[in-house]
Amino acid sequence: MLQLVLAPMDGVLDAPLRQVLTAINPFDFCESEFVRITDKTVSSQTLLKKVPELNTGGRTSSGAPVYVQFLGSDPKAIAASAALAVSMGAPGIDLNFGCPAKQVNRSNGGAALLKDPDLMRRICADVRNAVPDQVPVHAKMRLGFDSCDRYLELAEALYSSGISMLCVHGRTKVDEYLPGTVRWDLIGRIREVCPVPVIANGDVFDRPSAQKCLEITGCQALMLGRGALCLPNLAAVIRNDDEPYDYLKMTRVVHSFVESFERFNPEGNLFARFKQFLSYLREHYSPLKEREVFKRVCRAADVMEALEILDASARDSGCA
Numbered sequence: 001m002l003q004l005v006l007a008p009m010d011g012v013l014d015a016p017l018r019q020v021l022t023a024i025n026p027f028d029f030c031e032s033e034f035v036r037i038t039d040k041t042v043s044s045q046t047l048l049k050k051v052p053e054l055n056t057g058g059r060t061s062s063g064a065p066v067y068v069q070f071l072g073s074d075p076k077a078i079a080a081s082a083a084l085a086v087s088m089g090a091p092g093i094d095l096n097f098g099c100p101a102k103q104v105n106r107s108n109g110g111a112a113l114l115k116d117p118d119l120m121r122r123i124c125a126d127v128r129n130a131v132p133d134q135v136p137v138h139a140k141m142r143l144g145f146d147s148c149d150r151y152l153e154l155a156e157a158l159y160s161s162g163i164s165m166l167c168v169h170g171r172t173k174v175d176e177y178l179p180g181t182v183r184w185d186l187i188g189r190i191r192e193v194c195p196v197p198v199i200a201n202g203d204v205f206d207r208p209s210a211q212k213c214l215e216i217t218g219c220q221a222l223m224l225g226r227g228a229l230c231l232p233n234l235a236a237v238i239r240n241d242d243e244p245y246d247y248l249k250m251t252r253v254v255h256s257f258v259e260s261f262e263r264f265n266p267e268g269n270l271f272a273r274f275k276q277f278l279s280y281l282r283e284h285y286s287p288l289k290e291r292e293v294f295k296r297v298c299r300a301a302d303v304m305e306a307l308e309i310l311d312a313s314a315r316d317s318g319c320a
């Protein structure tokens, strides 16, 4: 049975957007944006800020579990933070060994740990020991730091630690997100030897690319990141063969996002996040680009005016 996972995306896929996307898609679970751990246990306030779903049983309002993702290099502090998250209702934990951000790597977090497989193993093992057996602990890796030379050794360090699932983004750290660099074939090699299920990740943007990724990797689980933002019902398209949302349905999703954001984060910068969401959507919805709707939205005085421009463009497209 195919499993679909909504990717963690720092600064993008936060609680308001998880709420919207899990309401219209059959995601099996989501992962939170990374919670960064230094040498101290995280506070419960920080956890609730990053993962407000911990107030509602660790699930979005449509019932999708939200695993809490941690990033750091101190095994004890991460393990204690994971135990705290689970005591607050986290249904699962994910550990980040893939973030390519310089600031994060400088403090030995994310993809920097791909240079130290023993430390990755210790972090996973300590977290596994710190949380009850029935709580899943996952790890997310890239294929290497600056080359794919050791990808099998890196995967082994993770799966031998007792984790329950391994997610592989099929790029190295230096590949960042460059088009054409994703290696689904190497994810497949890991899947062949890995004793726990592997989640394939990278460059799934539509049903054909999902099918091709599943075929090449042999995986039964996909993680969807940017694609789930460009086409808001991507998971339903992949799993149920639903029609991709048309322009009008897309505008309704944007309205839901505005409502969700205002509910979760009334003090936040809604307009910035609105434009960010639209910058993903314009990859799929050509009128946003061709008719300069995106440009006009960016020049709007506020979100109300931007929504009016968007709605008018749906009427002009003959969708409304």
Ligand SMILES: Cc1cc2nc3c(=O)[nH]c(=O)nc-3n(C[C@H](O)[C@H](O)[C@H](O)COP(=O)(O)O)c2cc1C
Pocket (backbone or CB within 6 Å): 007, 008, 009, 010, 011, 012, 032, 033, 034, 069, 096, 098, 099, 140, 169, 177, 201, 202, 203, 204, 223, 224, 225, 226, 227
């Ligand atoms: C803006 C942005 C933020 C991201 N933040 C995270 C993060 O917090 N944790 C993580 O494990 N991966 C993070 N990622 C990586 C994604 O989860 C995913 O692995 C990557 O985008 C490839 O999948 P895709 O091609 O489906 O987008 C981020 C990616 C982007 C573009």
